[in-house]
Amino acid sequence: MHVSVMFSGGKDSSLSAILLEPFFDVELVTCSFFLVSVEEVAARTAEKLGFSHRVIRPDISVLEKAYEMVMQDGFPKNAINLIHKSAIEYLVSDERVAYVADGTRRDDRVPVLEMPDIRSIEDRHRVQYMCPLRGFGRAAVNELVKQHLVIEEGLSEDVIKADYETELREMITQRHGPLKVKELFPVHVQSQVISRSKA
Amino acid sequence: MHVSVMFSGGKDSSLSAILLEPFFDVELVTCSFFLVSVEEVAARTAEKLGFSHRVIRPDISVLEKAYEMVMQDGFPKNAINLIHKSAIEYLVSDERVAYVADGTRRDDRVPVLEMPDIRSIEDRHRVQYMCPLRGFGRAAVNELVKQHLVIEEGLSEDVIKADYETELREMITQRHGPLKVKELFPVHVQSQVISRSKA
Numbered sequence: 001m002h003v004s005v006m007f008s009g010g011k012d013s014s015l016s017a018i019l020l021e022p023f024f025d026v027e028l029v030t031c032s033f034f035l036v037s038v039e040e041v042a043a044r045t046a047e048k049l050g051f052s053h054r055v056i057r058p059d060i061s062v063l064e065k066a067y068e069m070v071m072q073d074g075f076p077k078n079a080i081n082l083i084h085k086s087a088i089e090y091l092v093s094d095e096r097v098a099y100v101a102d103g104t105r106r107d108d109r110v111p112v113l114e115m116p117d118i119r120s121i122e123d124r125h126r127v128q129y130m131c132p133l134r135g136f137g138r139a140a141v142n143e144l145v146k147q148h149l150v151i152e153e154g155l156s157e158d159v160i161k162a163d164y165e166t167e168l169r170e171m172i173t174q175r176h177g178p179l180k181v182k183e184l185f186p187v188h189v190q191s192q193v194i195s196r197s198k199a
Numbered sequence: 200m201h202v203s204v205m206f207s208g209g210k211d212s213s214l215s216a217i218l219l220e221p222f223f224d225v226e227l228v229t230c231s232f233f234l235v236s237v238e239e240v241a242a243r244t245a246e247k248l249g250f251s252h253r254v255i256r257p258d259i260s261v262l263e264k265a266y267e268m269v270m271q272d273g274f275p276k277n278a279i280n281l282i283h284k285s286a287i288e289y290l291v292s293d294e295r296v297a298y299v300a301d302g303t304r305r306d307d308r309v310p311v312l313e314m315p316d317i318r319s320i321e322d323r324h325r326v327q328y329m330c331p332l333r334g335f336g337r338a339a340v341n342e343l344v345k346q347h348l349v350i351e352e353g354l355s356e357d358v359i360k361a362d363y364e365t366e367l368r369e370m371i372t373q374r375h376g377p378l379k380v381k382e383l384f385p386v387h388v389q390s391q392v393i394s395r396s397k398a
Contacts, residue, residue: 001342001346019218019222022221023218023343023346023347099339104334106333118336122336122338128335128336128338128339128342129336130334130335130336130339131333131334131335132331132334133334134305134330134333134334135303135329135330135331135332135333135334136327136329136330137317137321137327137328137329139321139327140298140327140329143200143327144222147200147222148222
């Protein structure tokens with residue numbers, strides 16, 4: 001069985017792929033609007049992890065809509081969820097995709113698909129959506145990451161990751177300058193995956 | 200890392216153990232009040248799956264409390280959840296247990312631990328509680344079961360499984376006869392795991 005795992009180059013999507021690996025033929029998929037070369041960062045990480053990788057490019061109107069949303073809301077949660085949902089919709093509109101997965105954990109709030117969205121996507125596209133980490137809490141995920149991945153941590157401003165936030169921040173920087181980004185996005189610690197653990 | 204997986208001999212707990220197997224040292228644990236020899240059924244299935252197995256025996260007062268609950272409620276949901284929670288509490292009070300898992304799926308309602316209970320158990324006992332199937336829908340679970348397990352299906356009255364329902368039904372049968380059981384428990388299709396798939 002073949003599964004497409006939404007991949008940001010971060011530890012959660014990497015670990016999700018590793019958990020599925022014994023049971024599925026895993027392909028990593030990164031969403032890019034080509035505003036920042038996030039797809040190149042993701043491709044390099046995917047190669048180090050030993051997974052095949054491809055890039056999807058939904059229409060730029062998705063990022064525009066998310067931009068309007070974050071400007072109106074004053075915080076990025078809904079905007080990021082919108083991009084995530086749109087990226088998955090885009091991916092599964094490819095009829096060859098039967099299983100799609102992402103790195104959502106038990107305690108995650110963003111990006112998270114709500115149950116009505118999951119059911120709607122599964123029914124309309126005849127796919128199965130899976131979150132291998134959905135039943136794992138923070139400490140269990142951290143322990144599994146420690147066992148299987150080498151990571152580097154830094155503040156979200158400094159780490160280039162192939163997540164939705166990166167391009168959303170870039171669009172706002174281009175239009176309003178970096179101060180606006182600082183105002184809208186909370187600074188948080190991001191992780192970047194370097195490789196698999198040797199052990 | 201060592202994990203104790205709550206095991207009923209059914210397909211969900213079996214599949215959960217199989218999903219954890221590449222990442223953890225798996226032990227199956229069956230709860231029995233020794234009213235029915237459910238622990239023997241479970242031990243046989245565990246052996247066929249190739250996992251180590253042990254039995255826990257919480258105090259019979261747990262089953263008594265569940266019995267009172269189902270008689271008062273008129274349906275078994277809360278009673279079964281009570282036994283499940285009590286069994287996990289009993290298991291993790293053993294200080295050697297650091298990771299505990301069960302077969303809860305995305306769409307399950309019984310038995311399911313609620314988030315406040317999960318947090319409370321994790322904090323008080325310094326354990327991590329994991330549900331490997333929590334992020335998987337029905338069709339994905341069925342496909343994984345097909346790939347990895349040989350199962351037999353039957354009505355809940357005919358299949359002897361090491362689940363909480365079996366002993367609760369027996370206690371009610373002993374005290375009120377089989378008709379009372381039919382009145383309180385919906386008849387549903389149960390699965391019994393025979394072995395792993397050869398493929």
